[in-house]
Amino acid sequence: MLLIxxxxxxxxxxxxxxLIVSTAASAWTVGGNVSKDLWYNCLTNDVIYQCTPASDEDWIQAVQxxxxxxxxxxxxxxxxxxFQLFKLVKGxxxxxxAIFQILASLFVMCGAIIYTVMRTDDLPGAQFGYAYVLAWVAFPLCLISGLIYIVLRKKE
Known part of the structure; x- marks a missing residue:
């Protein structure tokens, strides 16, 4: 039981x-020398690294x-x-x-879907970055974890 x-x-x-890395990392969209995330749009030249705040549009604020x-x-x-590990009654x-974990998975899913649908293709050759992929990887893991918590019982 201890191993479980x-x-x-x-x-x-x-x-x-x-979740922390996917929220904070600056690679939701990458293309050429430009990277965009939930907070900043960054341009990288040979000498200059310039970042501007993300747009004020409602959809990016919803994803944030x-x-x-x-x-x-x-x-x-x-x-x-x-807390429940120490205070929950036996059985x-x-x-x-589980409810908090499943809600977290639903929030990640909704945020990633909104970003997928509303992202503009103004960058030539733009692709989704690793932070976007990490958010989609976190979604099923979070959901599975929530389901495990529902099944899991505290034993003696």
Missing amino acids: LLGVLILHLIILIL ALMILAVLFCFFSLVAFV GRFFFT
Whole structure:
């Protein structure tokens, strides 16, 4: 049982790190010498590295908010798991932790879908960057983790 709890905890920490990196990293869209993320649009020349704030459009602010909520709910889920690990009655399930984790996965999914649909193709040869991919990798892991918490029972 200890190995299962340790494995779930490590999975949760990996998901939290993935969410933090995907929210903060500057590579949601890359193309040539330009990279765009949720916060800045950066241009790289041989000598100059210039960043301007991301647009004020509603869709990018929605993606920012959803990714921040995903990080917060994943963190609160981790705190709830540790709290329930010590305070939950024997045989109880980690429902509170599971609800927070599943909500975090839904926030990541919604944010990534909005970014996918609303992203402008103003850069020639632009591609999705690694931060965007990390967000999509974090989504199923977060959902699976939430489902594991629903099934998981505290044993003696």
